[in-house]
Amino acid sequence: MTDTRRRVKVYTLNEDRQWDDRGTGHVSSGYVERLKGMSLLVRAESDGSLLLESKISPNTAYQKQQDTLIVWSEAENYDLALSFQEKAGCDEIWEKICQVQGKDPSVDITQDLVDESEEERFDDMSSPGLELPPCELNRLEEVAELVASSLPSPLRREKLALALENEGYIKKLFELFHVCEDLENLEGLHHLYEIIKGIFLLNRTALFEVMFSEDCIMDVIGCLEHDPSLPQPRKHREFLTKTAKFKEVIPISDPELKQKIHQTYRVQYIQDMVLPTPSVFEENMLSTLHSFIFFNKVEIVGMLQDDEKFLTDLFAQLTDEATDDDRRHELVNFLKEFCAFSQTLQPQNRDAFFKTLSNMGILPALEVILGMDDVHVRSAATDIFSYLVEYNPSMVREFVMQEAQQNDDDILLINLIIEHMICDTDPELGGAVQLMGLLRTLVDPENMLATANKTEKTEFLSFFYKHCMHVLTAPLLANTTEEKPSKDDFQTSQLLALILELLTFCVEHHTYHIKNYIINKDILRRVLVLMASKHAFLALCALRFMRKIIGLKDEFYNRYIMRNFLFEPVVKAFLNNGSRYNLMNSAIIEMFEYIRVEDVKSLTAHVIENYWKALEDVDYVQTFKGLKLRYEQQRERQDNPKLDSMRSILRNHRYRRDARTLEDEEEMWFNTDEDDLEDGEAVVPPSDKMKSDEDLMDPISKFMERKKLKETEEKEVLQKANLTGRQSPNFKLSFSSGTKTNLTSQSSASNRPGSPGSPGSPGSPGSPGSPGSVAKSTPQSAAITTKVLYQCEEQVAKSTDKEKNSMKMEHDVKIDVPLDRTTSGVMCEESRKGGLVGLVDYPDDDEEEDEEDDVDNKEESPPLSKKSRLAS
Numbered sequence: 059m060t061d062t063r064r065r066v067k068v069y070t071l072n073e074d075r076q077w078d079d080r081g082t083g084h085v086s087s088g089y090v091e092r093l094k095g096m097s098l099l100v101r102a103e104s105d106g107s108l109l110l111e112s113k114i115s116p117n118t119a120y121q122k123q124q125d126t127l128i129v130w131s132e133a134e135n136y137d138l139a140l141s142f143q144e145k146a147g148c149d150e151i152w153e154k155i156c157q158v159q160g161k162d163p164s165v166d167i168t169q170d171l172v173d174e175s176e177e178e179r180f181d182d183m184s185s186p187g188l189e190l191p192p193c194e195l196n197r198l199e200e201v202a203e204l205v206a207s208s209l210p211s212p213l214r215r216e217k218l219a220l221a222l223e224n225e226g227y228i229k230k231l232f233e234l235f236h237v238c239e240d241l242e243n244l245e246g247l248h249h250l251y252e253i254i255k256g257i258f259l260l261n262r263t264a265l266f267e268v269m270f271s272e273d274c275i276m277d278v279i280g281c282l283e284h285d286p287s288l289p290q291p292r293k294h295r296e297f298l299t300k301t302a303k304f305k306e307v308i309p310i311s312d313p314e315l316k317q318k319i320h321q322t323y324r325v326q327y328i329q330d331m332v333l334p335t336p337s338v339f340e341e342n343m344l345s346t347l348h349s350f351i352f353f354n355k356v357e358i359v360g361m362l363q364d365d366e367k368f369l370t371d372l373f374a375q376l377t378d379e380a381t382d383d384d385r386r387h388e389l390v391n392f393l394k395e396f397c398a399f400s401q402t403l404q405p406q407n408r409d410a411f412f413k414t415l416s417n418m419g420i421l422p423a424l425e426v427i428l429g430m431d432d433v434h435v436r437s438a439a440t441d442i443f444s445y446l447v448e449y450n451p452s453m454v455r456e457f458v459m460q461e462a463q464q465n466d467d468d469i470l471l472i473n474l475i476i477e478h479m480i481c482d483t484d485p486e487l488g489g490a491v492q493l494m495g496l497l498r499t500l501v502d503p504e505n506m507l508a509t510a511n512k513t514e515k516t517e518f519l520s521f522f523y524k525h526c527m528h529v530l531t532a533p534l535l536a537n538t539t540e541e542k543p544s545k546d547d548f549q550t551s552q553l554l555a556l557i558l559e560l561l562t563f564c565v566e567h568h569t570y571h572i573k574n575y576i577i578n579k580d581i582l583r584r585v586l587v588l589m590a591s592k593h594a595f596l597a598l599c600a601l602r603f604m605r606k607i608i609g610l611k612d613e614f615y616n617r618y619i620m621r622n623f624l625f626e627p628v629v630k631a632f633l634n635n636g637s638r639y640n641l642m643n644s645a646i647i648e649m650f651e652y653i654r655v656e657d658v659k660s661l662t663a664h665v666i667e668n669y670w671k672a673l674e675d676v677d678y679v680q681t682f683k684g685l686k687l688r689y690e691q692q693r694e695r696q697d698n699p700k701l702d703s704m705r706s707i708l709r710n711h712r713y714r715r716d717a718r719t720l721e722d723e724e725e726m727w728f729n730t731d732e733d734d735l736e737d738g739e740a741v742v743p744p745s746d747k748m749k750s751d752e753d754l755m756d757p758i759s760k761f762m763e764r765k766k767l768k769e770t771e772e773k774e775v776l777q778k779a780n781l782t783g784r785q786s787p788n789f790k791l792s793f794s795s796g797t798k799t800n801l802t803s804q805s806s807a808s809n810r811p812g813s814p815g816s817p818g819s820p821g822s823p824g825s826p827g828s829p830g831s832v833a834k835s836t837p838q839s840a841a842i843t844t845k846v847l848y849q850c851e852e853q854v855a856k857s858t859d860k861e862k863n864s865m866k867m868e869h870d871v872k873i874d875v876p877l878d879r880t881t882s883g884v885m886c887e888e889s890r891k892g893g894l895v896g897l898v899d900y901p902d903d904d905e906e907e908d909e910e911d912d913v914d915n916k917e918e919s920p921p922l923s924k925k926s927r928l929a930s
Contacts, residue, residue: 063147067404068100068109071137071345077352079404081109085140085147087154096158098151100140104406112138114158119212121346122152122166123263129349137345141353166264167216188217193230195237198249205256219262228257228268232277239280247284247291254281258333261346270350272317275324282332294332298324307392308371315361322354355402362396363411369418376423383432390427390438393420397445412449420446421457421471428474436478440489443475447496451505455518467525472500476529480553487552494556497530501560503567523571530557531581538587543596551593558585558599565606577618582607586627597631598645604628605649611658620664629669651681654688662688 061084068080083102090097093113100110112132120130126142128151142148149163156163191197191204208214222228231253238246257265269278276295283292302323310316329347362368375381376389400411420442427439447454458471467473475493482490499505501522506514534557537543537550561581564572576582588600604624607615619625632646653661665673666689673682 063142063144063150065103065143065147066100067141069139069141071139071348075345075348077139077349077402082404082406083109085110085142085151087114087151096154098140098155110138110140114155116159118159118168120152120155120159120168121261121263122148123346123349124267124353127263127349127353128152128155129346139349165220167219167262188214188221190221190225190227193227193234195234195243195246198234198246198253201231202249202252202256205253209256209259215260219260219265222257222260223262223264223268228265229274232274232281235277235281244284247281248286250281251284251286254278255333258344258347261344263346263350266346266350270321270325272321275321279324279328279332282328285334292332294327298327305388305392307388308368308375310368312361312365315358315365318354318358318361322351322358325351325354352402355399359396359399359403359411360407363414369414373418373420373423377419377426383430383435386427386430387432387435387438390435390442394438394441397442400445408449412446412453415446416453421454425469425471425474428471428478429469433483437489440475440478440492444492444496447499451499451502452507452514455500455506455514459518459521462521462525467529470525472497472522472526473529476526479556480533482553485549487549487556490553490556494560498560498563501564501568519568519571523575527575530560531579533557534581535579535584538584541587542590543588546591546593548593551591551596554588555596555599558588558596558603561585562599562603562606565603565610569610573612573614576607577614580622582619582624583622586624589627589631594640594642598641601628601631601642601645601649605645605652608649608652608658608661611656613660616658616660620660623668625665625669629672633672647679647681650685651679654681654684657688659688659692663692 064084064086065082066085067082069077070080072078081102081104083100085098085100087096087098089095090099090111090113093111095113095115097111097113099108101107102109118130118132120128122128125145126148127139128142128148129137129139131137140148140151142151153163155161156165156168159168161168188204188208191200193201205218208218231250234246235250237243238250254269257269268274276298279294279298283294285292304320304323306316310319325347329344329351333344372389372393376386376393381389397415400408403411424439424443424446428436428443430436443454454471461470475497479490479493479497482488482493484490501519503515503519506518533550534554537545537554543550543554561572565576582604585600585603589597591597591600608619628646628649631642635642635646650665653665662685666686670682670686674686676682
């Protein structure tokens with residue numbers, strides 16, 4: 059059985075002076091080599107991980123509070139607390155701490171003496187203790203001065219606290235308080251105010267337990283009413299006894315629990331209302347007061363949660379139809395406060411708390427409450443619902459899906475929430491904004507679970523769009539039946555803006571479900587009616603909705619937009635806005651600019667063909683002229699698809715190279731000196747973008763003429779191919795990055811590899827000495843193979859001269875690609891120089907080759923700089 063004596067919760071104090079739960083585990087003490095000393099260790103009970111490892115420093119001030127708490131500070135703004143399940147475990151660890159520090163375990167605090175000067179420390183250590191003046195009316199000023207002088211010194215604070223505890227001094231002070239009040243002794247009352255305020259700043263739990271006891275707490279509040287800085291005393295006691303009423307909604311049988319609730323309320327009142335706002339230097343002195351309230355709340359929630367009869371009665375009365383409205387209002391407010399207190403629980407206990415509420419039927423109870431007419435009750439129920447959604451949205455989703463199998467759509471919990479959002483009577487729609495946030499959390503796929511058996515996202519979204527979406531969009535559809543919104547008042551516009559915000563969220567995150575709903579229900583057209591609203595924020599919400607749809611670049615949406623001419627209300631709003639430079643103007647232009655930049659072809663054509671006349675005069679931005687240019691380019695490509703394909707081919711890389719080959723070849727190029735390039739050597743232009751249109755079109759026309767002259771010859775080649783039964787071989791294209799080859803241009807067509815005039819020459823493809831042959835690569839060289847209809851090297855090498863000549867004619871390529879000097883001749887020449895084989899080689903290009911080579915001899919090409927890259 060697990061030892062519960064050492065079971066603890068670990069807390070840290072955050073920047074807001076609130077305690078954060080770090081987990082539950084078991085504490086032990088032992089020597090830690092890394093820390094070089096005795097340390098406190100807490101290991102999590104769930105997985106054994108280390109929650110806390112804290113060295114017991116001789117100079118750290120530890121405080122023992124409420125018999126089950128140990129609190130200390132490890133740094134200036136880092137406070138820790140251990141809350142023990144049993145007092146015995148707390149006593150054991152406290153003895154260990156006192157043993158390390160050399161303290162008597164009977165004390166409840168150990169003090170840090172670092173801030174003391176050596177002289178002051180010696181004086182304080184040598185003095186046996188702090189002697190308090192007699193608690194008499196004429197000595198109150200002396201007592202007040204003693205308390206004020208002790209606060210700066212930690213050791214003097216410790217001695218003062220011990221003196222106040224041991225002598226029962228606090229109760230004597232309260233007796234003097236009554237005497238001063240009876241005598242109306244204002245001076246004495248002002249001194250008592252300073253004394254009690256100073257005792258709070260001692261930050262001592264033992265003193266708080268005396269001050270906050272049922273006998274003394276009202277006297278504490280009474281002393282703090284007489285602030286010397288105020289002309290008249292406050293009346294806090296009158297408020298607590300006459301105005302503030304304790305309502306026991308469900309009878310509490312446990313007197314300890316009842317007393318704890320009273321105490322917590324009054325201490326919270328002291329902290330929030332009675333005590334003056336602490337200064338920066340005093341704030342840390344009240345940390346024990348924060349802790350006292352925090353742990354009281356944890357105790358209250360735990361005691362209520364363990365009382366099954368109490369919770370059973372609570373939910374029975376909540377759901378009972380016989381319960382009157384006032385009674386139900388009180389029950390709901392109690393449940394709301396109960397849920398708010400639960401936020402102080404650690405995660406494991408909070409899980410158990412909400413599971414208990416779920417098992418008790420909190421969601422069906424909320425459904426009943428939300429159906430009531432009382433606005434205040436519904437508001438409290440909404441707050442409770444928000445706690446549940448924020449804690450566990452999956453629990454809520456599971457409930458509403460099960461509920462849909464038994465009830466009609468009208469009484470579903472989510473539909474009730476939507477109806478309350480729609481019917482919010484607040485002019486600022488504060489409740490509607492809160493409910494919209496809860497709906498957004500429920501439909502957010504990011505917090506939906508996916509298991510092996512089911513996907514919550516699919517199931518819940520199918521349920522939501524089938525049973526709930528029509529309720530959400532009802533106000534939108536009802537208000538957009540005509541060309542303008544039928545109701546355009548501020549509150550209605552605010553509500554529609556909230557609905558559009560949620561729909562825009564759905565467009566972004568639900569894709570499939572929302573797409574079907576928008577297209578089938580024609581939602582976008584109805585939304586764009588709101589572009590005519592007099593409220594700019596609503597028109598912008600409608601535009602934002604459309605912009606989110608266009609941003610998806612989904613052709614289903616695009617066809618829907620074009621089919622229904624849904625740009626028309628946007629263009630109308632743009633023209634009606636005129637020349638005003640405002641958010642509407644900028645947002646509309648941005649949407650069209652997005653279409654232009656992203657080149658959404660279908661929408662570009664639709665806008666220009668239908669709305670160009672209305673937009674052509676807009677010249678203060680280039681967006682619409684740019685759209686027109688995109689449209690014209692698109693039409694040109696449609697009218698000349700062959701030309702478009704030619705340009706795209708020329709823009710693309712001619713040779714496919716793997717990354718390693720390209721890197722090796724670049725390395726070889728950059729290592730080559732410019733002087734090594736021979737005169738007349740052909741080079742590859744650095745970019746195809748430098749070509750002019752004339753360079754492209756001139757070789758195209760020449761190529762088309764040659765093509766017609768060769769058709770007869772090619773028919774003969776095909777007949778021979780059919781006779782020989784040979785298949786088109788693969789053409790191998792290889793690079794060698796290991797060797798550098800410098801080759802001069804050949805102007806004679808008879809010496810070109812594979813030409814009919816040299817069937818057996820060394821220049822034939824595949825022969826070892828031909829310029830078109832592939833140089834042997836080093837082990838580091840990379841070779842790639844590109845399949846092109848050409849001639850097979852192995853077959854040519856083995857065939858006779860006649861067969862070689864026949865094969866050359868068989869496999870000449872027929873390809874509708876325009877080749878000019880820069881892309882055909884030069885690249886083939888460069889291919890021979892760099893170990894590359896050209897894509898195509900025409901046997902009847904002799905005359906053109908001769909002319910081009912003559913030009914090359916006259917105009918010497920300047921060598922490329924080393925920074926120029928090979929065309930690839």
